[in-house]
Amino acid sequence: MPKAEDSPGRFVHVWKAGRSERTLLLLHGTGGDENDLVPLARMLDPDAAVLSPRGKVLEHGAPRFFRRLAMGVFDVEDLRRRTHELADFVASAAAEYGFDVRRVVAAGFSNGANIAAAMLLLRPEVLEKAILFRAMVPLEPETRPDLTGRAVFLSAGRTDTMIPGEDTERLAKMLGDCGASVELQWSPGGHGLAAEDISAARSWLIR
Ligand code: MLT
Numbered sequence: 001m002p003k004a005e006d007s008p009g010r011f012v013h014v015w016k017a018g019r020s021e022r023t024l025l026l027l028h029g030t031g032g033d034e035n036d037l038v039p040l041a042r043m044l045d046p047d048a049a050v051l052s053p054r055g056k057v058l059e060h061g062a063p064r065f066f067r068r069l070a071m072g073v074f075d076v077e078d079l080r081r082r083t084h085e086l087a088d089f090v091a092s093a094a095a096e097y098g099f100d101v102r103r104v105v106a107a108g109f110s111n112g113a114n115i116a117a118a119m120l121l122l123r124p125e126v127l128e129k130a131i132l133f134r135a136m137v138p139l140e141p142e143t144r145p146d147l148t149g150r151a152v153f154l155s156a157g158r159t160d161t162m163i164p165g166e167d168t169e170r171l172a173k174m175l176g177d178c179g180a181s182v183e184l185q186w187s188p189g190g191h192g193l194a195a196e197d198i199s200a201a202r203s204w205l206i207r
Contacts, residue, residue: 011053011089014038015097018049023099025090025127026052027112029134031062037107040193044107044131044202051093051104053086055111065115071162076139079118086115087123094126105205106130109193110162114138117171120152120180121145129153131201134160134191136167137174147180153204154182155197159190 014026014034022045026037034054041050055065057078066082067075094101106127108116113135120130121141129151152175156168165186172184185200 009085009088009092011056011086013053013089013093014050015052015093016050017097018047020045020047020049021100021103022048023094023104024048024050025104025106025116026050027065027106027108027116028052028055028063029110029112030059030064032109032112033063037109037112040107040198043198044205048105049097049099051090051097051099053089055115057082064111066111066118072136072167074114074138079115079139080122083115083118083122087119087126090126101126103128107133107201108135109133110135110191117175120147120150120175121178124150129205131155131205132171133193133197133201134163134168135171136163137171144178147175147178150175150180152180152182153201154184155187155201156184157187157190157192159188162191 024041028036034052055063057064057067066079069075104127106116113132116130117135118138124145132154154172172182176182187194187197
């Protein structure tokens with residue numbers, strides 16, 4: 001019998017009802033879990049509802065949202081499948097908890113930002129906006145989605161040794177070419193999040 005985390009369509013997750021129409025979809029980095037980014041959500045928008053799933057892939061025991069073959073080299077078939085599974089989970093959670101998928105803002109870090117970017121490219125209907133901390137191009141879509149009306153904030157670290165800056169720039173351009181309104185901001189730091197990443201994302205979200 002599969003463990004709950006392995007059951008098709010189901011994710012171990014945190015749900016917190018909010019006081020506004022917005023739902024923050026929190027997507028943790030490699031080795032994180034569903035609790036990691038809850039304090040970040042409170043800093044981004046204390047009134048938003050929170051939906052925070054745990055990635056189901058285990059890499060030497062570390063949860064992730066999709067498989068990789070090496071550092072920065074993704075198993076694209078697995079990524080595609082898991083992107084659709086996550087998008088389906090968001091849609092079914094919307095029906096279960098009664099939130100509006102047209103008001104979902106993904107906030108992802110590293111591996112979580114990469115699957116959020118894949119959702120924008122493959123299943124944009126479940127996201128209104130996305131905050132991508134330390135993201136790279138997750139895949140090249142076969143057909144270009146229409147991201148008109150979608151807004152994306154990317155925050156990259158100038159001294160990030162895991163995510164090459166050119167890769168984040170390529171992602172920003174790809175999303176912009178699909179019609180999204182894109183803002184890319186650079187932090188002086190590396191892969192980890194700093195206070196300025198969070199305050200810049202918050203200003204972008206609430207403006
Ligand atoms: C990924 O695998 O998504 C990226 O290399 C970033 C990470 O390790 O989380």
